[in-house]
Amino acid sequence: MDGGEGCMRIRLPSPRRAMSRWFTSKEKVKGKKKKAMVESRMRDYDDSVRIRNFSEDDHHRVGQSTDSSPSTNDSELKGREFLFNIGVSCYLLHLIATGREEVHKILDLRNDLEKLLECQNDEMKRKHQEFIKIRDNIEKLLEFHNDELRRKQEQCETSSEVVDGPESSSDHYHFPQFLDTSLIEREGSLKHYVYKEGDEDFGGEMDQLEAELEAEFELLQIGQDHEGNYSKQLVSEKGEDLEEMRFRYMSSGPVLEEQQGVCPYELERRLHELMEIRQEEEINELQSALEDAKKRLHVKEAEASWWKDTAYIVSEHIPKPSRITSNSQTRCYPLSRLLKKSTSRSKGVRVRSRSVSSGNMSSVVVESDVQLSLDSIRESLIRQEDTIVFSLIERANCLDSGNSSSLTEFFVREIETIQAKVGRYDNPEENPFFLDNIPQSVFPTHKYPQALYPKASSVNINKRLWDVYFKELLPSFVKPGDDGNYASTAASDLACLQAISRRIHYGKFVAEVKFSDAPHDYEPAICSKDTEALMKLLTFEKVEEMVKKRVEKKAETFGQETIIKDIETFPK
Numbered sequence: 001m002d003g004g005e006g007c008m009r010i011r012l013p014s015p016r017r018a019m020s021r022w023f024t025s026k027e028k029v030k031g032k033k034k035k036a037m038v039e040s041r042m043r044d045y046d047d048s049v050r051i052r053n054f055s056e057d058d059h060h061r062v063g064q065s066t067d068s069s070p071s072t073n074d075s076e077l078k079g080r081e082f083l084f085n086i087g088v089s090c091y092l093l094h095l096i097a098t099g100r101e102e103v104h105k106i107l108d109l110r111n112d113l114e115k116l117l118e119c120q121n122d123e124m125k126r127k128h129q130e131f132i133k134i135r136d137n138i139e140k141l142l143e144f145h146n147d148e149l150r151r152k153q154e155q156c157e158t159s160s161e162v163v164d165g166p167e168s169s170s171d172h173y174h175f176p177q178f179l180d181t182s183l184i185e186r187e188g189s190l191k192h193y194v195y196k197e198g199d200e201d202f203g204g205e206m207d208q209l210e211a212e213l214e215a216e217f218e219l220l221q222i223g224q225d226h227e228g229n230y231s232k233q234l235v236s237e238k239g240e241d242l243e244e245m246r247f248r249y250m251s252s253g254p255v256l257e258e259q260q261g262v263c264p265y266e267l268e269r270r271l272h273e274l275m276e277i278r279q280e281e282e283i284n285e286l287q288s289a290l291e292d293a294k295k296r297l298h299v300k301e302a303e304a305s306w307w308k309d310t311a312y313i314v315s316e317h318i319p320k321p322s323r324i325t326s327n328s329q330t331r332c333y334p335l336s337r338l339l340k341k342s343t344s345r346s347k348g349v350r351v352r353s354r355s356v357s358s359g360n361m362s363s364v365v366v367e368s369d370v371q372l373s374l375d376s377i378r379e380s381l382i383r384q385e386d387t388i389v390f391s392l393i394e395r396a397n398c399l400d401s402g403n404s405s406s407l408t409e410f411f412v413r414e415i416e417t418i419q420a421k422v423g424r425y426d427n428p429e430e431n432p433f434f435l436d437n438i439p440q441s442v443f444p445t446h447k448y449p450q451a452l453y454p455k456a457s458s459v460n461i462n463k464r465l466w467d468v469y470f471k472e473l474l475p476s477f478v479k480p481g482d483d484g485n486y487a488s489t490a491a492s493d494l495a496c497l498q499a500i501s502r503r504i505h506y507g508k509f510v511a512e513v514k515f516s517d518a519p520h521d522y523e524p525a526i527c528s529k530d531t532e533a534l535m536k537l538l539t540f541e542k543v544e545e546m547v548k549k550r551v552e553k554k555a556e557t558f559g560q561e562t563i564i565k566d567i568e569t570f571p572k
């Protein structure tokens with residue numbers, strides 16, 4: 001306050017300075033906006049104070065000229081101070097109100113940020129759990145894969161053992177190297193899922209993939225660590241390993257930096273791809289091992305078969321004691337009647353009992369010393385004529401009902417079934433009428449010599465014979481009628497049919513022998529499929545005429561009553 005020139009001057013500190021002093025004790029106000037706002041308010045305040053001072057000065061000047069007593073001045077001064085204080089108070093109140101608003105805003109902002117951090121944290125937790133789940137899945141998959149491999153390896157080992165047998169353990173089959181890896185000993189951890197050293201590159205890829213997975217996992221942990229959450233616990237659990245991983249990750253440069261963005265699903269997919277490739281490789285190896293085992297099995301089978309055949313041949317040469325009488329002879333099968341001991345000069349088909357090939361052994365052919373000759377065949381044919389003539393004479397004593405073939409068919413089918421079970425049709429001389437009806441022999445069958453060319457064995461013309469027999473032959477020599485003796489008639493039919501069939505199919509042996517005696521004569525006709533030329537080579541009209549005459553004679557003779565001179569056949 002200056003009382004110079006009788007005028008009272010109040011020295012008020014500049015409001016701006018006052019405010020700035022007031023605010024300097026506080027923290028600096030952040031943000032330009034707020035500063036600008038405060039400054040504008042200070043300016044407004046300066047202006048208003050300046051206007052008021054100006055009007056007060058005028059008033060002073062007027063008052064000075066009229067009334068300038070000290071009591072008036074004093075009260076005026078107090079009034080002014082009062083007014084000033086009110087103004088300042090109002091302003092401060094205004095500032096406080098404004099400041100509170102700002103504080104509320106800041107608090108809201110802080111709350112939002114906290115929520116955001118919480119969300120982020122939840123997201124990280126969720127990702128972490130997802131990752132753990134995926135990792136668990138992968139490990140389960142690996143376990144499953146290991147079990148599968150273990151199973152396959154055991155299978156292979158079993159089959160290998162079967163093939164090798166107990167005696168050939170020195171010849172043990174070796175699996176490829178990868179099967180010898182420690183896959184079986186793994187503990188279901190990714191770290192264990194590696195190949196042995198020296199294997200293909202898959203082990204390296206697996207390591208890299210594992211590192212990627214763990215790096216991804218660690219990233220999640222590091223992210224959570226920044227948020228100050230539960231990652232600390234995990235970090236302490238992993239201890240030095242994690243530190244090492246972190247170092248690896250941080251120092252691995254752009255490669256892993258790129259992989260920061262690789263999602264766990266992508267990693268899982270890549271792992272699956274690798275596993276698929278590896279599985280395919282293993283399957284291929286197992287398949288080739290299996291093939292090898294099969295080959296070895298075949299070799300063993302062939303060897304076993306050879307031994308069986310050898311044992312059979314040896315046993316054939318050892319005379320067997322009969323259970324009935326020690327003097328009784330071993331009964332020969334019918335074909336053996338055709339077979340004669342071969343001499344160097346004798347012609348005909350050399351009969352081979354069996355041909356066996358074996359892995360390491362050279363082809364073994366056991367050749368019997370018997371020979372199929374035309375003479376022996378002719379002898380058999382003559383005897384068969386007798387059988388046929390007798391069976392037809394028997395059949396002529398029954399009547400022909402005209403529809404006996406259906407009952408005979410049932411009978412023949414049943415008889416053929418039972419005869420097949422005891423091995424009748426294993427004999428190449430015998431041919432069934434109902435091929436669909438033939439079961440396997442239930443007894444160990446005799447090994448018949450392979451006298452015929454294999455294709456010839458399947459030649460069967462019994463269907464045609466059946467038709468000719470019932471439609472043409474029977475009506476030509478049997479009286480028509482129905483005597484009700486169906487069972488005997490069917491049995492008689494069967495005897496005729498089987499005898500005639502055997503005789504007809506013996507033509508196969510005749511053709512075989514004739515061809516073997518002069519193959520060069522037959523080859524051109526065979527090659528050109530000239531049936532007419534072949535029939536000319538095989539048949540002899542003169543021989544056929546002689547056969548017919550012989551059979552006629554036999555029929556006349558066998559049909560007669562045999563009379564012995566001077567002896568009464570039946571008492572009168």
Ligand SMILES: O=C(O)C(=O)C[C@]1(C(=O)O)C=C[C@@H](O)C=C1
Pocket residue numbers: 378381507510538539540541543544547
């Ligand atoms: O005795 C022969 O030479 C044979 O060939 C056998 C037989 C026959 O089956 O009876 C075969 C054909 C011939 O035309 C003559 C006879």
